[in-house]
Amino acid sequence: MDSEIINDAEDIKIYPEEFESTLIADLADNINHGICVSNLTYLTALKMGLDESVCYDLAVAGLVHDIGKLKLSRYLYGRAHDSFAMENIKYMRMHSKLSYDILQYYDFSPFILQSVLYHHENYDGTGYPENLKGDDIPFGARVMRVADTFTALISDRPYRKAFDIDTAMEILIDEIENYDMEVFIAFQKVIHEPETLDVINKSRLIIDFDFDIL
Numbered sequence: 001m002d003s004e005i006i007n008d009a010e011d012i013k014i015y016p017e018e019f020e021s022t023l024i025a026d027l028a029d030n031i032n033h034g035i036c037v038s039n040l041t042y043l044t045a046l047k048m049g050l051d052e053s054v055c056y057d058l059a060v061a062g063l064v065h066d067i068g069k070l071k072l073s074r075y076l077y078g079r080a081h082d083s084f085a086m087e088n089i090k091y092m093r094m095h096s097k098l099s100y101d102i103l104q105y106y107d108f109s110p111f112i113l114q115s116v117l118y119h120h121e122n123y124d125g126t127g128y129p130e131n132l133k134g135d136d137i138p139f140g141a142r143v144m145r146v147a148d149t150f151t152a153l154i155s156d157r158p159y160r161k162a163f164d165i166d167t168a169m170e171i172l173i174d175e176i177e178n179y180d181m182e183v184f185i186a187f188q189k190v191i192h193e194p195e196t197l198d199v200i201n202k203s204r205l206i207i208d209f210d211f212d213i214l
């Protein structure tokens, strides 16, 4: 899989300094997105009355679920403004499997690995990587699906500004067939709690990698 990406990427001119800034921006986005998904996934699981250990595992899964996207930075370099295709091209759809492939080398629990691998599966069977449907989708991945989509909607993208929270919730409702209803209802309760806004805002770190290492 990697060699295919690298072969395709050979057509793209890489300018080292620009590419480094792309990598840094991707890493910063990945960290901030992971923190927010982690927090919202944890709160949703807590709201559903799950054991603390399950909530904790979901928080970990939320933090690292998109790590595979960093392997795609080189391929996607220079295409950030190709707005329509950006999140739909076939390579982007590899990222959940790439995340899984990276994490399985470490001592993450099967529950965390499954949550990561299937976090883009839709409840109606239209997601990826395996078009799993309904309760065939591992539970952790069903929780992540809602928090992940919401977090993406309330974040700036190269081709659009962030949606506000109410609009993001409306968009989720428009796509309700993608989500486990029990999870969605718990998530909705979490979002309507006043302290959640504070959690979301604290997830938006300004990450400055421009420092000297002694």
Ligand SMILES: [Fe+2]
Binding pocket: 065, 066, 095, 096, 119, 120, 148
């Ligand atoms: Fe993802």
